[in-house]
Amino acid sequence: MEILGASSVTPAMLDTSPLLRDWQLASVAAIRDETPSVRTIAFSLPQWTGHLAGQHVDVRLTTEDGYQAERSYSLASPGGRIALIEITVERITDGEVSPFLTEQLALGDSIELRGPLGGYFTWSPENPAPLMLIAGGSGIVPLMSMLRTRTKALLRPPTRLLYSSRNFEEIIYRSELDSLVATMDGLSIAHTLTRGAPVNWNGETRRVDRAMLAKYTFPAAQAPHNFVCGPTSFVETVADCLVALGHPETVIKTERFGPTGEKR
Amino acid sequence: MPITRGFKGKRSSADTAQDRIPPGQYVTQDFPVLTAGPTQRTSVENWSLTLQRGGEKLAHWSWEQFAALQQTERTTDIHCVTKWSKFDTRWRGVTIEDLLKAAGLSAPPTQFVMAHCDGGYTTNLLIADLLDGKAMIATHYDNLPIPVTHGGPARLLVPHLYFWKSAKWVRRLEFIDANKPGFWESMGYHIHGDPWREQRYTGDA
Amino acid sequence: MIDDARSSDGNAVAGPLGRFFAFDITRMIVTCDACGSESPLGALRRYGDKMGIVLRCVRCGEVNLRALEFNGALSLDARGATRLTFRPPVDLL
Numbered sequence: 001m002e003i004l005g006a007s008s009v010t011p012a013m014l015d016t017s018p019l020l021r022d023w024q025l026a027s028v029a030a031i032r033d034e035t036p037s038v039r040t041i042a043f044s045l046p047q048w049t050g051h052l053a054g055q056h057v058d059v060r061l062t063t064e065d066g067y068q069a070e071r072s073y074s075l076a077s078p079g080g081r082i083a084l085i086e087i088t089v090e091r092i093t094d095g096e097v098s099p100f101l102t103e104q105l106a107l108g109d110s111i112e113l114r115g116p117l118g119g120y121f122t123w124s125p126e127n128p129a130p131l132m133l134i135a136g137g138s139g140i141v142p143l144m145s146m147l148r149t150r151t152k153a154l155l156r157p158p159t160r161l162l163y164s165s166r167n168f169e170e171i172i173y174r175s176e177l178d179s180l181v182a183t184m185d186g187l188s189i190a191h192t193l194t195r196g197a198p199v200n201w202n203g204e205t206r207r208v209d210r211a212m213l214a215k216y217t218f219p220a221a222q223a224p225h226n227f228v229c230g231p232t233s234f235v236e237t238v239a240d241c242l243v244a245l246g247h248p249e250t251v252i253k254t255e256r257f258g259p260t261g262e263k264r
Numbered sequence: 265m266p267i268t269r270g271f272k273g274k275r276s277s278a279d280t281a282q283d284r285i286p287p288g289q290y291v292t293q294d295f296p297v298l299t300a301g302p303t304q305r306t307s308v309e310n311w312s313l314t315l316q317r318g319g320e321k322l323a324h325w326s327w328e329q330f331a332a333l334q335q336t337e338r339t340t341d342i343h344c345v346t347k348w349s350k351f352d353t354r355w356r357g358v359t360i361e362d363l364l365k366a367a368g369l370s371a372p373p374t375q376f377v378m379a380h381c382d383g384g385y386t387t388n389l390l391i392a393d394l395l396d397g398k399a400m401i402a403t404h405y406d407n408l409p410i411p412v413t414h415g416g417p418a419r420l421l422v423p424h425l426y427f428w429k430s431a432k433w434v435r436r437l438e439f440i441d442a443n444k445p446g447f448w449e450s451m452g453y454h455i456h457g458d459p460w461r462e463q464r465y466t467g468d469a
Numbered sequence: 470m471i472d473d474a475r476s477s478d479g480n481a482v483a484g485p486l487g488r489f490f491a492f493d494i495t496r497m498i499v500t501c502d503a504c505g506s507e508s509p510l511g512a513l514r515r516y517g518d519k520m521g522i523v524l525r526c527v528r529c530g531e532v533n534l535r536a537l538e539f540n541g542a543l544s545l546d547a548r549g550a551t552r553l554t555f556r557p558p559v560d561l562l
Contacts, residue, residue, distance in 0.1 A: 058484040061268040072481045117483035120495035120511030256478045298518040346519040451537040452544040465539040
């Protein structure tokens with residue numbers, strides 16, 4: 001399997017692929033638990049056009065009596081053409097699909113999958129602008145694809161990640177993020193925990209607000225491209241603050257997960 | 265269509281009363297929330313219900329006035345076009361008959377109604393589907409005020425039709441001269457919506 | 470029932486709605502008929518759940534686009550959008 005660089009996959013190529021419309025059977029190749037409630041599942045696929053960081057796939061599950069459920073999951077694996085892809089799924093209590101994916105789906109099982117999908121919320125290393133990533137909870141997944149894609153690229157723009165999690169144990173990809181920062185290639189990461197921090201924590205300890213964004217994001221004058229992903233209320237608060245900090249809306253891209261801002 | 269090994273979804277097992285389940289439905293213990301827009305949060309202080317025809321207001325009630333009307337309790341099954349059914353849901357509110365009576369209308373002025381809701385949602389109904397105890401403006405579910413996510417402070421309840429007709433956050437009933445399609449009906453859902461004849465989409469039954 | 474892990478914006482309609490189009494619709498710019506604001510479809514707020522697709526303006530909340538697939542066909546209502554603009558992709562933002 002030849003692994004081509006991320007730059008070999010372009011938006012123009014993805015737009016015209018007929019494979020976007022078809023369901024194919026994806027086979028579970030590997031499983032890795034990231035946190036007690038979050039699992040990464042790797043799939044191998046018979047046909048894959050490659051994908052851009054930030055894109056997602058749809059999965060479809062079918063019961064014995066024909067009932068179907070569909071969900072969308074961001075691709076966690078780096079952009080490129082390798083036909084082994086990863087999604088990272090958070091188990092939602094009382095969810096219909098995520099408990100199945102995180103507890104029952106086993107190596108060798110197959111599920112239907114469609115993609116890659118979505119050219120709006122994407123980034124590729126050809127983009128030289130400073131890269132600002134802001135994640136809430138499982139919103140880190142597509143942004144992690146961007147970071148992993150960046151690591152494989154020859155040219156890496158200055159990049160910052162601001163990542164909000166409930167607590168230390170729930171920081172997804174924690175040790176990989178630490179390793180990425182340790183390479184000292186122009187990436188810096190700030191964490192904030194909203195529901196309590198360990199004793200020797202030196203990150204932030206509150207919900208993301210305008211002051212925190214002013215502290216950790218690129219100034220608007222540096223013309224960064226901003227990607228914000230997480231629960232709806234998080235994304236909308238952050239996007240509004242970025243606009244207030246002077247960033248044009250055209251360089252603020254959003255992806256909202258979960259119910260539209262309401263608590264149930 | 266490949267079966268996903270081990271996936272069961274969240275439906276109840278099929279040993280519940282089969283004659284109570286319309287064709288194509290499955291029974292759920294949940295009460296799923298579906299919405300065409302953000303949850304509406306009208307306080308009872310700001311709430312009112314209006315009956316109108318054309319530009320003419322036929323009747324108008326504030327929350328206190330509405331609460332003073334004849335109340336009716338009802339236990340009924342409900343059926344969503346997205347295929348879930350829920351048995352024995354308990355509601356309390358004012359039947360449409362009692363509403364018309366309170367409005368001093370001995371007969372409905374037309375044969376069709378458009379329900380208008382906070383947030384802009386609409387659904388169309390035949391008068392025949394609203395009378396004879398078939399429908400109410402409900403304020404309570406399971407003996408408690410209806411939560412905002414389920415349409416509180418008041419929603420239409422027309423349980424013999426698919427549940428998209430039981431419009432959440434209802435504020436106005438407009439008597440209209442023709443059966444004009446509402447929000448979902450104008451997209452292709454059935455103009456009538458009888459779950460027992462499986463009238464899901466335009467062109468069905 | 471909690472609808473787990475479903476994107477609540479236009480990004481998630483790339484599959485169900487996008488499959489009827491020859492290009493990636495999430496990058497299509499939607500001009501809101503109510504307030505005039507312009508937004509990529511991927512950034513619009515998505516509602517409708519399993520009933521269908523309802524995409525609303527982020528600025529004013531009015532409905533820009535509705536879509537429903539039934540009997541194998543797509544029903545698309547775009548009267549909430551004055552204009553839909555699509556520019557073929559360049560390899561940057």
